[in-house]
Amino acid sequence: MEVIVQPDAAACAKLGADAIAGLVTRHPSAVLGLATGSSPLGIYDELIARYKAGAVSFAEVTTFSLDEYVGLPREHYESYHSVIRRVFTDQIDIDPARVHGPDGEATEIAAECARYETAIRSAGGVDLQILGIGTTGHIGFNEPGSSLASRTRLKTLTPRTREDNARFFDSIDDVPMHVLTQGIGTIMDARHLLLVATGEAKADAVRELVEGAVSARWPCTIMQHHPHVTVLLDEAAAAKLDLAEYYAYTYAKKPAWQTL
Ligand code: GLP
Numbered sequence: 001m002e003v004i005v006q007p008d009a010a011a012c013a014k015l016g017a018d019a020i021a022g023l024v025t026r027h028p029s030a031v032l033g034l035a036t037g038s039s040p041l042g043i044y045d046e047l048i049a050r051y052k053a054g055a056v057s058f059a060e061v062t063t064f065s066l067d068e069y070v071g072l073p074r075e076h077y078e079s080y081h082s083v084i085r086r087v088f089t090d091q092i093d094i095d096p097a098r099v100h101g102p103d104g105e106a107t108e109i110a111a112e113c114a115r116y117e118t119a120i121r122s123a124g125g126v127d128l129q130i131l132g133i134g135t136t137g138h139i140g141f142n143e144p145g146s147s148l149a150s151r152t153r154l155k156t157l158t159p160r161t162r163e164d165n166a167r168f169f170d171s172i173d174d175v176p177m178h179v180l181t182q183g184i185g186t187i188m189d190a191r192h193l194l195l196v197a198t199g200e201a202k203a204d205a206v207r208e209l210v211e212g213a214v215s216a217r218w219p220c221t222i223m224q225h226h227p228h229v230t231v232l233l234d235e236a237a238a239a240k241l242d243l244a245e246y247y248a249y250t251y252a253k254k255p256a257w258q259t260l
Pocket of ligand 1: 040133139
């Protein structure tokens with residue numbers, strides 16, 4: 001796990017965009033795993049700017065979103081179907097037919113989850129998965145207690161996550177109770193995990209992610225078992241790490257030939 005602490009969110013976004021643009025330049029038909037929430041917005045903005053400047057093309061890229069609310073119409077402003085298009089894919093040259101997400105309106109939930117797993121596998125698996133982290137330690141919407149081997153399935157949001165996400169809705173009562181999310185096992189199959197976390201509200205979850213014991217209590221901790229993880233943090237999100245100085249030292253001494 002490579003932990004990189006940057007002065008601010010903009011610097012994190014630039015590094016995250018470097019990793020993704022580098023991958024897409026090397027492998028134009030790369031498969032990207034996309035996350036919603038505020039955390040990756042800076043990365044998306046940076047990639048959109050680079051696309052508009054002619055520095056990168058997503059024409060052959062395929063994307064799979066991590067999760068979706070159950071019961072929101074897909075055209076709802078806050079459905080992740082709408083959000084990911086609005087904040088990212090509608091602003092680049094990706095083929096809209098290659099932008100995928102779980103269908104939160106499906107009537108046969110188990111069949112939809114199995115279909116989504118098959119679609120990811122058929123595309124060759126995810127090359128790089130962008131992740132945020134919830135204050136409960138969730139990745140995707142894998143709340144505490146999630147099986148560390150789980151696949152795409154229905155989950156019930158914790159009251160805390162519904163409170164955190166209430167800012168996107170008129171009232172907390174409008175935040176859906178249920179979601180479809182890639183499982184922890186699904187996320188762990190991606191070849192590179194790139195997690196971005198900023199702000200002091202994330203400091204506890206980040207401490208567990210990087211230095212805590214691996215446990216379903218903090219589902220993000222499973223990432224310690226992944227061979228290629230990049231954690232991009234601002235100073236506030238990194239504030240509770242015991243070894244913060246060592247991570248900074250390691251990054252400063254990183255051999256020039258090593259990319260993210
Ligand atoms: C959301 C998403 C996650 C996201 C997390 C943190 O609800 N399902 O993918 O990483 O919660 O959100 P934010 O980045 O807005 O803090």
